[in-house]
Amino acid sequence: MLRRTFLTTGLAAAAQQRKALKITALETELVINPPRTPNYDALQALGIHSGTVHLRLRTDGGITGYASSNFGAIDGGPKTLQAILENEVKPLIVGQDPAFPKKIRADLFKGLQYQGVTGITQFAIAAADIAVWDIVGKHAGLPVWRMLGAARDRMPVYSMCGWYYDGDADLSKYKKQIETALGQGYRAIKVKTGRYDLADDERRLRVALDMAGRDRRVMLDANQVFSRNEALRRGKLYQQMGAWWYEEALPPHDMDGFAELARELDIRIATGENLYTKHQFNDLIQRRGADIVQPDNRRAGGVTEWMEIAAIADAAGLHLASHGGGDVNMNMLCAIPNAIYMETGGPQERMVNGEVLAPETPGMSTEPKRRA
Ligand SMILES: [Mg+2]
Incomplete structure (x- = not known):
């Protein structure tokens, strides 16, 4: 190719790349799942009512941005x-x-302020933000974690595998789930705690720790159910037994309670899946209410909000782990220096030594896979 031709076509391509896009349409699709056998945590039954809202943002450049928002409970949520x-x-x-x-986030915050930007309104803002970033990444031809400034190209993951199940007094279903997760190559697992009494917690945690062995970690999740006093009492046992983190011991708004736990206990205190926006995370962090913050990509916000939450946490010397998994979370976590874990479960296509490799598809990897 002549140098001149190369320069001309190269510049033309660059100009094309820079051409501004405009969002021309917003489309949604609602999928309600048939009820399945529920899993239980200390607070809720998941799987009886579930559904997903798929979001598409079309542009005049032929690029479409995608996001989806899943509900594990609540009939009318989607x-x-x-x-x-x-x-x-x-x-x-x-x-x-x-x-x-x-700018789009600011406009959505302003436009939706009457309802408030927490609760289900934030689910909508977060989905829109993720779909926008999908467009930005596709337009640049890069996965979003590379655009944001990569901190790593893979994430340590853990399997949320130890739920409560119907008809499982002998813990055979619980043990089977843990065994499966360990067989899939996970180096860390999470089990639920707090649905029954302290003796039941101790029995379940003992099983999980023994199955995991010395080289793998076991995290605990209480899903908000304790009072401050009970959270402290049980937390002392969990830390003595060797659990790696103690998640959502209290309701999410009890930030002073979390601060008390973080002061009194040595075990890592984790929380955040039910906090909305960087402002609530900032409240928690200012009170030193956690060692590990756990944003959710529907409640905390999308990419834009997550990066700010991560930076506030980093400045306070805290770690971040996602609530939930998948490529949306991977695209954010791989650009966060203080991220330590992605939550997930089940077999992973790209897992090596307990870590999942980042997606290389341009955008957020949110485009629904075609049904066979
Ligand atoms: Mg949790």
Whole structure:
């Protein structure tokens, strides 16, 4: 190729790359799942009512951004989210340039302020933000974790495998799930705690620790159910037995209670899956209410909000682990220096030595896979 031709086509390609896009349409699709046998934690039954809202943002450049928001419980949740996206988010986002995710977030915060930007409204803002970043990444031809500034190309993962099950007094189902996770190559597992009394917690944790052995970690998740006093009492046993972290011992709003636990216990205190926006995380962090913050990509916010939460936590010397897994979380976690774990479960396509390799697909890897 002549140098001149190369330069001309190269510049043309660069100009094409820089061409501004405009969001031309917002579309949603609601999928309600048939009920399945539920898993239980200390607080809830998951799987009886579940569904997903899929979001598509179309652009005039032929690039489409995707996001989806899953509900493990609550019958009307997905329908409510769909209505917010269609009625409130659509008029604010159509016509916007997707190269400005922070402007779009600011416009959505302002436009939705009457309802407040926590609760299901934030599910909508987060989904929109993730779909916008999917467009930004696709337009640049890069996975979003590389665009944001990569900290790593793989993440340590753990399997959330030890739930409560119907008809499992002998813990045979519980043991089977742990055995399967360890067989899949996980180097860390998480089990639920706190549904019954302290003796039951001790029995379950003993089983998990013995099965995991000395080289693997066991995390505990109490799903908000204790009072401060009970959380402290049980936490002393958990740390003495050797659990690696103690998650959501208290309701999410009891930030002073979390601070008390973090002061009184040596075991790592983890929480955050039910906190909304960087402002709530900042409240928790300022009170020193956690050692590990755990944002969720529907409640905490999307990519834009997560990066700020991660930075606030980093400045306070705290670690971050995701609530939930998949490629959306991978795209954020791999750009967060203080991230330590992604939550997941089941067989992983790209797991090597207990770590999942980052996706190389441009964007957020949110495009639904075609049904066979
Ligand atoms: Mg949890």
